[in-house]
Amino acid sequence: MLALKRSGASAEASTEVARGSRDDSSPQEPCYLRNMISKCRWKLLAMLAFVLVVMVWYSISREDRYIELFYFPILEKKEPCLQGEAERKVSKLFGNYSQEQPIFLQLKDYFWVKTPSAYELPYGTKGSEDLLLRVLAITSYSIPESIQRLKCRRCVVVGNGHRLRNSLLGEAINKYDVVIRLNNAPVAGYEGDVGSKTTMRLFYPESAHFNPKVEDNPDTLLVLVAFKAMDFHWIESILSDKKRVRKGFWKQPPLIWDVNPKQIRILNPFFMEIAADKLLRLPMQQPHKIKQKPTTGLLAITLALHLCDLVHIAGFGYPDAQNKKESIHYYEQITIKSMAWSGHNVSQEALAIKRMLEIGAVKNLTYF
Numbered sequence: 001m002l003a004l005k006r007s008g009a010s011a012e013a014s015t016e017v018a019r020g021s022r023d024d025s026s027p028q029e030p031c032y033l034r035n036m037i038s039k040c041r042w043k044l045l046a047m048l049a050f051v052l053v054v055m056v057w058y059s060i061s062r063e064d065r066y067i068e069l070f071y072f073p074i075l076e077k078k079e080p081c082l083q084g085e086a087e088r089k090v091s092k093l094f095g096n097y098s099q100e101q102p103i104f105l106q107l108k109d110y111f112w113v114k115t116p117s118a119y120e121l122p123y124g125t126k127g128s129e130d131l132l133l134r135v136l137a138i139t140s141y142s143i144p145e146s147i148q149r150l151k152c153r154r155c156v157v158v159g160n161g162h163r164l165r166n167s168l169l170g171e172a173i174n175k176y177d178v179v180i181r182l183n184n185a186p187v188a189g190y191e192g193d194v195g196s197k198t199t200m201r202l203f204y205p206e207s208a209h210f211n212p213k214v215e216d217n218p219d220t221l222l223v224l225v226a227f228k229a230m231d232f233h234w235i236e237s238i239l240s241d242k243k244r245v246r247k248g249f250w251k252q253p254p255l256i257w258d259v260n261p262k263q264i265r266i267l268n269p270f271f272m273e274i275a276a277d278k279l280l281r282l283p284m285q286q287p288h289k290i291k292q293k294p295t296t297g298l299l300a301i302t303l304a305l306h307l308c309d310l311v312h313i314a315g316f317g318y319p320d321a322q323n324k325k326e327s328i329h330y331y332e333q334i335t336i337k338s339m340a341w342s343g344h345n346v347s348q349e350a351l352a353i354k355r356m357l358e359i360g361a362v363k364n365l366t367y368f
């Protein structure tokens with residue numbers, strides 16, 4: 001645009017010069033004319049040089065313009081991606097489990113066929129089928145076309161750990177095909193360290209962000225991880241605007257939640273089962289009192305290993321034992337003490353992640 005305008009201006013200038021020389025028939029002013037032309041030439045040259053400098057400066061200051069104006073190829077240094085690599089590597093841990101499992105629950109598996117489930121939530125759907133059916137009838141299960149058409153999917157799971165602070169990983173994170181985030185982790189105000197792209201966000205009612213429009217992209221998939229039947233009840237009451245339920249949650253979830261039902265997905269509890277059984281080796285049938293379960297982070301890695309060909313993780317890990325005062329999250333000041341009654345075994349999860357790093361199934365972008 002700038003260049004066009006400028007060349008237009010210089011064309012005008014040169015026609016003026018031409019006209020000037022044609023009009024000049026009086027012999028008494030040859031010197032003046034010659035001076036004028038050479039002056040104009042200098043002016044023109046100076047103007048062109050100035051435009052060029054401005055263009056280059058502007059282009060360099062804005063990388064995208066650089067590409068647009070000079071047609072430089074996009075030299076993105078992307079990690080080489082090998083199809084099926086994550087799955088191959090992790091089969092050592094997961095065994096040859098069925099790849100047939102859908103990522104998200106589908107209405108047809110509960111409406112026509114009653115898919116039997118061996119476990120109750122969070123590891124299966126046993127006993128919650130009726131509530132689930134009502135939720136599936138008003139939500140979707142599709143994986144976006146933009147992800148499906150990729151031959152090789154590069155994914156990053158962004159944990160909520162304090163290690164993301166001042167990491168400056170934002171730009172690198174935004175370059176992955178799929179960016180998975182967890183719970184109510186904010187993006188606004190932390191873009192430099194955590195990026196701003198969110199392909200999927202895993203959450204449960206108590207961990208839902210109260211203002212999803214601010215922290216997510218319009219096409220972010222909001223993936224509900226159900227721990228109990230009430231969680232299906234909650235999402236149904238929100239989406240169908242039915243009477244809200246307030247009891248049965250350990251923390252008040254949003255009562256008004258501004259989301260598009262098309263963004264909602266229900267995660268297949270199969271991934272919770274795999275994370276608990278294969279990664280943490282938890283007993284599937286636990287007495288009510290114990291109730292240990294994987295964190296959303298470990299669940300997200302499990303899901304990514306199923307969905308993606310390359311899995312990187314950032315912001316995983318908790319402060320060292322001697323660093324009890326350090327916050328565990330990048331966005332809020334809470335310490336490891338708050339994990340005491342969460343039902344998560346942090347040291348056991350660390351061992352599981354270490355194992356996955358060792359066999360090369362995942363790679364860490366922050367210290368782990």
Ligand SMILES: *[C@@H]1O[C@H](CO)[C@@H](O)[C@H](O)[C@H]1NC(C)=O
Nearest residue numbers: 090091092093094095096097
């Ligand atoms: C998984 O299947 C492959 C061949 O399909 C086999 O070589 C491997 O031993 C199997 N792994 C397990 C844990 O069963």
Ligand SMILES: *[C@@H]1O[C@H](CO)[C@@H](O)[C@H](O)[C@H]1NC(C)=O
Nearest residue numbers: 292344345346347348349351
């Ligand atoms: C957590 O896991 C570690 C390592 O597997 C184990 O030694 C410890 O007993 C576990 N803690 C609880 C509370 O189960």
Ligand SMILES: *[C@@H]1O[C@H](CO)[C@@H](O)[C@H](O)[C@H]1NC(C)=O
Nearest residue numbers: 354357363364365366367368
């Ligand atoms: C990954 O973690 C290891 C320690 O386990 C660390 O040495 C390495 O620097 C980390 N990688 C990155 C990119 O931070």
